[in-house]
Amino acid sequence: MRSRFLQLHHRTTTKLIRDKKEAEKDGAYRVAKRIHAVLLNDGGKTSGEIASLIQSPRSCVCEWLRNYEEYGHESLLEGHRSGRPSRLFENHKTTLCDIIDSGPVAYGFLSGVWTSPMIARVIQEE
Numbered sequence: 001m002r003s004r005f006l007q008l009h010h011r012t013t014t015k016l017i018r019d020k021k022e023a024e025k026d027g028a029y030r031v032a033k034r035i036h037a038v039l040l041n042d043g044g045k046t047s048g049e050i051a052s053l054i055q056s057p058r059s060c061v062c063e064w065l066r067n068y069e070e071y072g073h074e075s076l077l078e079g080h081r082s083g084r085p086s087r088l089f090e091n092h093k094t095t096l097c098d099i100i101d102s103g104p105v106a107y108g109f110l111s112g113v114w115t116s117p118m119i120a121r122v123i124q125e126e
Contacts, residue, residue, distance in 0.1 A: 037054060038065065
């Protein structure tokens with residue numbers, strides 16, 4: 001299969017570089033990595049070379065580049081991640097939020113700061 005390379009306008013490249021720096025500053029490392037892949041491809045790197053450089057699967061790099069070609073800059077941004085479905089019903093979530101807002105001392109803990117094990121215990125007890 002023949003390698004395809006993006007041909008970005010100078011202004012687009014400048015905007016992507018600026019957005020990559022901003023994403024890194026904000027901690028959006030996945031977005032920065034996808035932008036970096038697009039910039040490397042524009043610089044003449046193949047998807048295999050990019051995958052090695054940024055330590056990501058080649059299939060992901062190909063998908064990022066294909067999405068960028070089709071949908072543009074928006075395709076590089078983070079979307080909604082479904083993840084595992086919640087096991088709590090909405091009314092349980094509301095109750096849990098109320099308990100957390102009132103603080104751990106009000107619930108009977110000695111610590112003034114919530115920890116994950118404490119919240120897990122509240123979920124089990126409620």
